[in-house]
Amino acid sequence: MDSRLTRHSSVESRGNDGRESExxxxxxxxxxxxxxxxxxxxxxxxxATGLLAAGVLTGGFDRMALRSSAKEVTSxxxxxxxRAIATGKPQQFLIDPAAHAWQGANGRSGDLPKKLGVHFIxxxxxxxAEGVGAIMFFGDGASSGGRVQLSLRxxxxxxxxxxxxxxxxxxxxxxxx
Numbered sequence: 001m002d003s004r005l006t007r008h009s010s011v012e013s014r015g016n017d018g019r020e021s022e023x024x025x026x027x028x029x030x031x032x033x034x035x036x037x038x039x040x041x042x043x044x045x046x047x048a049t050g051l052l053a054a055g056v057l058t059g060g061f062d063r064m065a066l067r068s069s070a071k072e073v074t075s076x077x078x079x080x081x082x083r084a085i086a087t088g089k090p091q092q093f094l095i096d097p098a099a100h101a102w103q104g105a106n107g108r109s110g111d112l113p114k115k116l117g118v119h120f121i122x123x124x125x126x127x128x129a130e131g132v133g134a135i136m137f138f139g140d141g142a143s144s145g146g147r148v149q150l151s152l153r154x155x156x157x158x159x160x161x162x163x164x165x166x167x168x169x170x171x172x173x174x175x176x177x
Contacts, residue, residue: 062115062152063152063155065113065115065116065152066116066150066151066152066155066157067157069112069113069116069150070150070157070159070170071170072110073095073102073112073148073150073159074159074168074169074170076093076102076104076105076108076110077093077104077135077148077159077161077168078168079104079105079106079108080092080093080104080105080135080137081137081141081143081166081168083105083106083137084105084137084138084139084141084166085137085139085140085141087139088139089139090136090137090138090139091104091105091106091136091137092105092126092134092135092136092137093105093134093135093136093137094128094132094133094134095118095120095132095133095134095148096131096132096133097118097119097120097131097133098131100112100113100114100116100118105137112150115152116150116151116152117149117150117151117152117156117175118148118149118150119148119149119151119176120133120146120147120148120149121133121146121147121149122134122135122144122145122146122147123144123145123146126144133146133148134146135161137166138166141165141166142163142164142165142166143161143162143163143165143166144161144163145161145162145163145164146160146161147159147160147161149173149175149176151173151175151176153175154175155172155175156172156173156174156175156176157170157171157172157173158170158171158172158173
């Protein structure tokens with residue numbers, strides 16, 4: 001039996017790299033690979049690069065702000081129309097191009113970025129003050145109609161309100177100078 005124990009203890013083992021080692025007293029190489037911190041760092045760099053590339057490919061962050069502001073005005077006009085239909089009472093949307101501010105139904109209000117051009121076309125009879133535009137929505141869904149144009153350099157978005165139906169649409173437009 002002693003010979004078996006001796007033979008068993010002298011058997012060479014193979015390490016992780018497939019090479020033979022001399023037993024437990026041999027030094028092992030550290031395992032190769034990436035730490036969690038290294039992987040997270042690479043993922044963060046890829047995400048940051050993707051965000052910058054998306055900004056460049058979609059026309060930049062200024063144009064994203066332009067589109068976002070146009071969508072906000074559109075949604076607030078649609079809210080004013082829906083509120084007029086729901087309550088049966090007229091609702092007004094005001095926009096002040098000089099102050100880059102709007103005021104909508106139900107006490108809602110907001111500001112537009114100062115770098116954007118704001119232009120309003122609508123009925124003068126509804127203007128509460130010089131230079132302030134107004135669009136009125138009635139209980140049947142109709143409106144006084146009008147257009148809010150937001151622009152930045154050579155890009156523009158038109159928010160149109162149809163007078164007969166009160167439908168609010170958002171479309172690309174030509175810059176009004």
